[in-house]
Amino acid sequence: MALLSPTKPAAHRRAVGALIALVGLAACDFADPGRTGELDRGRFYYSCENTHDDGFCDRGDLSREFPTAVAVGSSFRLDYEPNDGTVHFDIISGCLDCLQRTDGRWTMTTEGRAPLLVENSSGEIYDLLHIEAKPATDLVVRVDDETWPGDTLVLIAGTLHDFGATPEAADGTELGGSLEYEWTIADTSIIEAWSSENRNDIELQALAAGETTVTVRSGDLSFEIPVEVREAG
C-alpha cells in the first residue's frame, strides 16, 4: 500500500497544472519525434491518430518520440520532410497485406516489420524506413506520471489525479498507435471521473473515504487498480 503525494485541493492543482503546461510549451521541451530515413534523404515524423488514445501523444498531435514499435491493429499518422524541399513525394506501403493506409491513417494489421517507402513523382524510391508492429500483451498504468506497480493506491479525498494507460509488448517495449480504451470505477461515490472514460488518459477525483477499484480495458487487456480514499488530515 502506498500513499500518493503530494495532495492538493482540486482547484489549486488545476491552476498549477495549467501554469506548468504553459511553461512547458514555451520551453518546447519535447524529444525529437522524427527519425532519419535509411537513405538519409529526409526525416519521417510520427503523429497520433487520436491524441487521447495514443500514449506517445499526451501533449498534442505530434509524438514525444518516434515509437520503437506500434501495437498490432493500432492506427497512427506519418509525415516525411525531404532534405531537398523541392521533391514531390508520397509515402507508400512496402507491404500491402500488412501495412495499410486509409485517409492518411496507417495501420499495421500483422506482427512483424514493413517498409515505408517514399516514392517521388517519377515512381522511384527516394527514401525508406522500417516500422515494426508487436502485439500488445500488457497495459502499463501511470498515476500522475509514475508507473503504478499494481498495489493499493491511497488517495486523499478532494484531490485530482491523472491516470494513463499504455500498451506494452511481451518484451517490455512501449507501443505506439491509437487503440480503444475504457475506464470503469466500481464505486463512483468514492472516485469520480473528470474526463471522458474512453481515452488512454483520464482525470479522476477522490471524493470520499472508502475502497473501490479503477479498471482500464483495451481490447482483451485490462488492468485493475485497487484504491483506498482517506479523508484529509
Add this chain to the structure above:
Amino acid sequence: MRRSLFGMLALCGLVSSLSACAPRYEGFRCEVLNETPTQNLCTDQRIEIARGEAMVVRLSPQSDSRTEFEESVEVELRPTDPLLVDVRPGLSDDQTIIGLTVGETTMEVWVDGELESEVTTRILESEPSGPRD
C-alpha cells in the same frame, strides 16, 4: 588474289580482337545502401532478405575480359515470383528489393536489356527487435 587474302585475314583479326576487347558479363557487384533491421546478403549468386524488409542495392556488372562495362550499363533484377519478392526502381539506377513472403525463388538478371543469369533469392523470417534502451 594475294591482296584479297591478306585483307580477309586482317578483317578476321580485327573482328576477333574487337570481340576479345568487349566486356563479357560474368556477374555483378552488389552494394547495399541502407542498414536493414535483419542481416541481409547480396551477391550475384545469392540474395537473402527478411520478410517485411527492404534492401536498397546498387548493382555494377563485372566483366571477365580486360574491358570493363561502361558506367551507363544497367543491371536490373526481375522477380520470377512477385508474390515472394518485389523490386522497385530507385534514384541513380538503385533498386529496392522487398521481401514479401518467406520462401525461396529466383530473380532474373538483365544487363542492358539482355537476360544474363538468375540469382537465387531467399526470403527469411524476420527477427523481432528488443525494446529500446
